[in-house]
Amino acid sequence: MIPEIGNFALILALLLAITQGTLPIIGAARGIPSWIALARPVVQGQFVFVLIAFSCLAYSFVTSDFSVLNVATNSNTELPLQYRIAATWGSHEGSLLLWVLMLAGWSIAVSVFSKQLPDEMVARVLGVLGLVSVGFLLFMLFTSNPFDRLLPAAMEGSDLNPLLQDPGMVIHPPMLYMGYVGFSVAFAFAIAALLSGKLDATWARWSRPWTTVAWAFLTIGIMLGSWWAYYELGWGGWWFWDPVENASFMPWIVGTALVHSLAVTEKRGSFKSWTVLLAICTFALCLLGTFLVRSGVLTSVHAFATDPERGIFILGFLVVVMVFSLLLFAWRAPKVGLGGKFDLLSRESLLLANNILLLVAAGSVMLGTLYPLIVDSLGLGKLSVGPPYFELVFVPLMTPAIFLMGVGPIARWKQTSLPTLVVRLRWAFGVSVITALIMPYFMGEWKPLVSFGLLLAFWVIASAFVNLKHRLSNSGQGSLFAKLGRQSRSYYGMHCAHIGVAVFIIGVTLVNGYETEQDVRMDVGSQVEVGGYSFQFNGVNDYVGPNYQGIRGDIAVLKDGEFLRNLHPEKRTYNASGMSMTEAAIDTGIFRDLYVALGEPLANDAWVVRAYHKPFVDWIWFGCLLMVIGGFLAVSDKRYRLKIRKKEEIVTKPEEKTVEPVDVAEAPASAAVSAPAMATETRKV
Amino acid sequence: MRYLMPLIAFMILAVFLFAGLSLNPRQVPSPLIDKPAPEFELHHLHEPDKVFSSTDNVGKVWLLNVWASWCVACRDEHPLFVQLANSGLVPVYGLNYKDESTTAMQWLRQYGDPYEVSVVDVEGRVGIDYGVYGVPETYVIDKQGIIRHKQIGPVTVKSMEETIIPLIIELQRQA
Numbered sequence: 001m002i003p004e005i006g007n008f009a010l011i012l013a014l015l016l017a018i019t020q021g022t023l024p025i026i027g028a029a030r031g032i033p034s035w036i037a038l039a040r041p042v043v044q045g046q047f048v049f050v051l052i053a054f055s056c057l058a059y060s061f062v063t064s065d066f067s068v069l070n071v072a073t074n075s076n077t078e079l080p081l082q083y084r085i086a087a088t089w090g091s092h093e094g095s096l097l098l099w100v101l102m103l104a105g106w107s108i109a110v111s112v113f114s115k116q117l118p119d120e121m122v123a124r125v126l127g128v129l130g131l132v133s134v135g136f137l138l139f140m141l142f143t144s145n146p147f148d149r150l151l152p153a154a155m156e157g158s159d160l161n162p163l164l165q166d167p168g169m170v171i172h173p174p175m176l177y178m179g180y181v182g183f184s185v186a187f188a189f190a191i192a193a194l195l196s197g198k199l200d201a202t203w204a205r206w207s208r209p210w211t212t213v214a215w216a217f218l219t220i221g222i223m224l225g226s227w228w229a230y231y232e233l234g235w236g237g238w239w240f241w242d243p244v245e246n247a248s249f250m251p252w253i254v255g256t257a258l259v260h261s262l263a264v265t266e267k268r269g270s271f272k273s274w275t276v277l278l279a280i281c282t283f284a285l286c287l288l289g290t291f292l293v294r295s296g297v298l299t300s301v302h303a304f305a306t307d308p309e310r311g312i313f314i315l316g317f318l319v320v321v322m323v324f325s326l327l328l329f330a331w332r333a334p335k336v337g338l339g340g341k342f343d344l345l346s347r348e349s350l351l352l353a354n355n356i357l358l359l360v361a362a363g364s365v366m367l368g369t370l371y372p373l374i375v376d377s378l379g380l381g382k383l384s385v386g387p388p389y390f391e392l393v394f395v396p397l398m399t400p401a402i403f404l405m406g407v408g409p410i411a412r413w414k415q416t417s418l419p420t421l422v423v424r425l426r427w428a429f430g431v432s433v434i435t436a437l438i439m440p441y442f443m444g445e446w447k448p449l450v451s452f453g454l455l456l457a458f459w460v461i462a463s464a465f466v467n468l469k470h471r472l473s474n475s476g477q478g479s480l481f482a483k484l485g486r487q488s489r490s491y492y493g494m495h496c497a498h499i500g501v502a503v504f505i506i507g508v509t510l511v512n513g514y515e516t517e518q519d520v521r522m523d524v525g526s527q528v529e530v531g532g533y534s535f536q537f538n539g540v541n542d543y544v545g546p547n548y549q550g551i552r553g554d555i556a557v558l559k560d561g562e563f564l565r566n567l568h569p570e571k572r573t574y575n576a577s578g579m580s581m582t583e584a585a586i587d588t589g590i591f592r593d594l595y596v597a598l599g600e601p602l603a604n605d606a607w608v609v610r611a612y613h614k615p616f617v618d619w620i621w622f623g624c625l626l627m628v629i630g631g632f633l634a635v636s637d638k639r640y641r642l643k644i645r646k647k648e649e650i651v652t653k654p655e656e657k658t659v660e661p662v663d664v665a666e667a668p669a670s671a672a673v674s675a676p677a678m679a680t681e682t683r684k685v
Numbered sequence: 686m687r688y689l690m691p692l693i694a695f696m697i698l699a700v701f702l703f704a705g706l707s708l709n710p711r712q713v714p715s716p717l718i719d720k721p722a723p724e725f726e727l728h729h730l731h732e733p734d735k736v737f738s739s740t741d742n743v744g745k746v747w748l749l750n751v752w753a754s755w756c757v758a759c760r761d762e763h764p765l766f767v768q769l770a771n772s773g774l775v776p777v778y779g780l781n782y783k784d785e786s787t788t789a790m791q792w793l794r795q796y797g798d799p800y801e802v803s804v805v806d807v808e809g810r811v812g813i814d815y816g817v818y819g820v821p822e823t824y825v826i827d828k829q830g831i832i833r834h835k836q837i838g839p840v841t842v843k844s845m846e847e848t849i850i851p852l853i854i855e856l857q858r859q860a
Contacts, residue, residue: 233760240757277691284695291702311706319699326692333688370701377704386755519791577842580764599795608794 003068006056007147013049013100014137016042020107020130024123025195036119039126040111046133047104054101057146058088067153070094070146076157076576078547079165086170087160092310093146095173100136102174102181103129110185110210117206124192125185132184135317143310159576162548168228176221176248180286182214183255187283190276191325194332199272204265207279209635211262215255216631222248223624231584236517236595236612238620241390246369247289253362254282257355264351268413270339271352273329278355280325285362287318292369343415350408357401364393402456402505405498406463410470428466432458443514443615453509460502464495490637497630504623510616517613519599523606527558531613533594534558535567539605540598548572548581553598553607557587569598569609593617722749722824722832723814727804730781730789737778737804742826746856748777748849749824750800751812753784754792756820762839763796769845770799775853779803782812782820825849827856 020042027035057070061084066072074091075084083090089098107129114122140146163169189207193199225245230238239245258278265275291314342348368385410424436455440446471491475483518530522537529535538554551571557564567585574581587594592615599608717723722739729735750766752759770777779800781789786805793803806812815824825834834852836844 242757273688280691288702315699315702315706318702322695322699323692326689326695330688330692370698370705373705374701377701519795521794578764578768579842597795600797610795 002056002059003065003147003149006053006060007145009049009052009056010097010137010141010145010147013046013053013104014134014141016046016049017130017133017137020046021127021134022130023127024130025127028120028123028127028196033119036123039123042130043104043107043111043126046130047108050097050101050104053147054088054097057094057097058085060147061085061088064157065153066155066157067149067151068146069148069150072150072154072157074157074160076159076547078575079160080546082170083160083165086164089173090160090164090169091146093140093144093148095177096136096140096144097146098174099177099181100133100140102177103133103136103184106181106185107133110188114206121192121196121206124195125188128188128191129184132188132321135321139310139313139317143313157576159547159574159579162572162574162577162579162581163232165574166228166232168224168232172221172224172228175217175224179214179216179218179221179255180248180251180289182210182217183251183279183282183286186211186214186255186258186279187325190279191328194276194325194328197332197335199276199332199336201266201269204262204272204275208259208262208266209640211255211259211279212631212635215252215259216628216635218248218252218255219624219628219631222252223621223628226624227621230617231586233582236515236584236597236610236614238617241368241387243369244289244293246365247285247292250362250365250369251282251285251289253358253365254278254285257358257362258282260351260358261355264348265339268340268342268348270342270348272336272339273333274355276329276333280322280329284318284322284325287314287321291315291318340414342413345411345418345421346415347408347411347413350404350411354401354404354408357397357404361394361397361401364397365390368393399456402460402501405501406459409467409494409498410463424466424470425463428459428462431462440513443510445514447513450509450513453505453513457502457505457509460498460505464498468495488637488639490634490639493630493632493634493637495630496633497627500623500626500628500630502623503619503626507616507619507621507623511614511620515612515614515617517610519608519610521602521606522609523604528609528611530611531592531594531615532559533564533613534561535594535596535609535611537607537609540601540607545572547576548574551598551601553585553596553609555585555596555609555611557594567594567596569596571598588618590618591616717816717832718835720832722826722830723811724830725804725811725814727780727806727811730779730786730793730803730805733786733805737802740830742776742778743830744828746775746828746853747801747826748775748853749780749815749826750777751780751782751815751817751820751822751824753782753820754788755784758839759821760796762821762823762841763799765840765842765845766799767797769850770801774850775857776801780811780815781805782817783807783809823849825852825856828859 020039023035024039024042026032027038057068059065060068060071061075062081064071064075064077064084070091070093071087074094075087079087087094089095107126110125110129111122114125117125186207189203189210193203193207222245225248226238229240230236258275261271261275261278264271291311340348368389371385406425406428407421411421432455435458436451439454440450443450468487471487472480472483475486478486516531518528518535520528522528524537524539527534527536534557536556536558538556540551540553543550543552549572553567553569553571555567555569557567565587567587569585570583572581572583573579582597584595584597586596592613595612595614597610599610601607724739726736726738729737748769752763766777769775777799779802781803783806789803789805793800809817815822821839823836823840824832827833833856834849836849840849
């Protein structure tokens with residue numbers, strides 16, 4: 001009964017989505033107010049029905065209803081409750097339902113937080129989101145219905161993939177999807193702007209916070225995935241350039257370019273068609289990612305539930321979306337016109353360079369990911385592309401991009417002079433060079449690559465501080481704190497995200513440069529030394545988990561002969577699938593992780609034990625976290641909140657596309673924007 | 686025209702993606718199926734002075750699993766081979782493909798060594814003979830030395846239980 005209600009709710013949601021995708025858009029084109037007004041209620045209706053469907057599936061999982069095929073293949077009665085709930089989105093079908101639920105959620109958010117937008121615009125945006133939702137609902141109902149019955153019902157289900165039975169894995173997919181789906185909002189704004197023909201700074205201002213939020217969620221999603229791989233796969237790596245990882249990384253890179261390009265469009269009205277194209281591409285890459293994961297054209301650890309039929313459907317959907325969007329683009333873009341002019345050396349040109357570098361990087365990741373496929377379809381042979389390619393190509397492309405991160409925020413819009421930049425940044429450069437040269441000595445050994453990585457990181461940090469110092473000295477009178485308080489949140493957001501990148505680089509550089517590992521046979525009582533710590537193996541104990549048999553190792557960590565703590569790495573063999581999993585034990589610290597994993601049992605109670613000393617590894621994820629915080633800081637900026645308060649005022653003049661002149665004149669404004677309060681106090685330098 | 690470039694670029698990509706669908710890596714039948722397995726002689730991984738010849742295995746059903754320590758998907762399928770080897774149903778031979786021997790041995794120590802013998806194919810010569818598409822791949826070879834099945838990509842619980850094991854039992858029954 002319950003699954004049928006879910007199925008029925010999905011069909012109703014599809015009908016509402018079709019309504020949402022057609023009437024408001026036509027209404028906006030023809031100027032029919034009642035059709036335009038339909039957008040918001042229909043969105044809410046669709047959300048309700050998708051939520052009902054999702055709850056029905058969750059209920060089926062929680063009550064272990066094995067007459068539902070999806071439940072029978074992905075859950076069993078032994079599975080702990082939290083993982084039965086998580087199993088709702090652990091399967092292919094369920095994850096699609098989660099996707100649609102999030103899309104409906106984002107649509108609601110747009111309908112609620114868009115009170116200051118003209119109604120036609122909202123109708124178009126929601127309409128495009130409705131069409132995206134139609135695509136996914138059709139996909140689900142025709143190729144992967146989560147409510148398909150299994151008759152007669154199974155006595156017991158099989159199992160949720162043990163890899164997914166982990167807290168990190170419970171939240172990783174929803175966060176990733178929040179990002180993917182969020183970019184569909186950016187896409188919807190772009191298409192709506194193309195449809196209306198009004199591609200201006202106002203459009204950029206509206207779509208910018210949504211894009212930033214989507215970007216921040218995608219960052220969290222990728223970060224969690226990487227962190228999970230680190231502690232769950234049991235061998236200490238954190239990124240593998242696996243096709244599916246790349247599938248989430250490509251939209252992230254292009255999304256990063258989009259965030260920056262939107263800044264230019266909002267502030268200066270330039271790059272309009274470029275920004276729209278980026279918004280379309282980001283969303284296309286999200287769809288491409290789905291295609292790669294679901295169709296099985298590439299082999300990958302993640303490739304669950306692959307099926308060529310599904311592949312054809314997603315590819316068809318991708319083609320329809322892209323052909324329509326790009327034709328619309330080709331039709332409208334020539335009429336858009338150019339924005340404000342800018343010199344060869346200006347913040348615009350630096351951001352453009354950064355955009356191009358990011359796109360080339362995304363392109364090279366895409367090439368590496370799809371290369372085996374392309375070569376094969378041309379009949380040129382079969383090959384695989386591994387991490388060496390990606391590292392070889394990606395790092396040199398990112399190096400100039402990182403360098404520009406230091407220069408961009410200091411350069412002025414429109415035109416900037418090289419001597420001024422050099423004068424302003426020479427201290428930052430000097431400090432970062434000296435630090436980068438000296439720092440590696442403190443780590444024990446000087447290595448050129450480490451020094452280089454640190455140079456990039458310190459350059460970003462030092463130039464951020466130089467920028468802040470200049471900004472403060474131009475912020476009028478008052479105490480330091482008064483001046484600090486006068487800066488906008490989006491300004492801090494930008495620096496927070498940039499410093500996040502620096503922290504990330506520090507983590508990657510130091511862990512690659514100085515990690516040490518031991519992979520040894522350990523008898524009970526024996527010790528091994530890694531990175532200045534001694535690990536003493538005290539044997540293993542068997543224990544019984546809720547749905548697995550576990551073996552727990554007991555390893556004491558000693559530093560200079562003094563006991564620090566015990567670590568308990570585990571091996572688990574899951575009852576239902578017979579799969580065995582390694583659970584590493586990690587002692588997390590600010591400056592290092594101690595990481596221990598059990599290998600295989602040997603004779604006489606001895607085990608193969610793998611121990612790592614990983615300096616600064618957590619900085620990788622901490623850096624990502626700073627980027628996320630930066631993103632959320634930027635969207636909490638006063639100007640977005642102000643607008644809600646000053647709703648009426650703005651609604652009366654929705655065409656205000658010119659940029660406040662103070663912004664144009666003044667550079668210290670971040671890639672983000674200065675709040676009006678302080679803008680008057682800035683002056684030319 | 687300039688503004689149509691993105692569309693054209695996308696269409697080219699779409700054609701490749703579409704072609705990719707029919708080239709589904711798990712479904713491509715190998716031209717080698719029901720043909721004699723290419724013969725090879727390679728050095729052992731653990732005892733490099735010993736040589737293994739594929740003809741040594743004539744008269745028994747065996748599995749050849751192509752693996753490498755750099756291959757992430759191999760980690761996924763590996764427990765299944767450890768299980769299979771422990772069951773004693775069939776001998777599993779490993780072809781260590783384009784790998785470094787020290788890392789490879791370390792990898793086996795960590796994840797378990799299901800192989801009767803692992804042989805080393807540093808340059809991937811034998812891999813070419815066998816048409817290795819990507820690592821991992823698994824071949825089921827019968828008593829006459831004929832390839833009966835090829836699994837491209839990691840072996841899953843499903844393919845192991847539904848295809849490989851029944852096939853092995855069937856082949857072992859034959860003369």
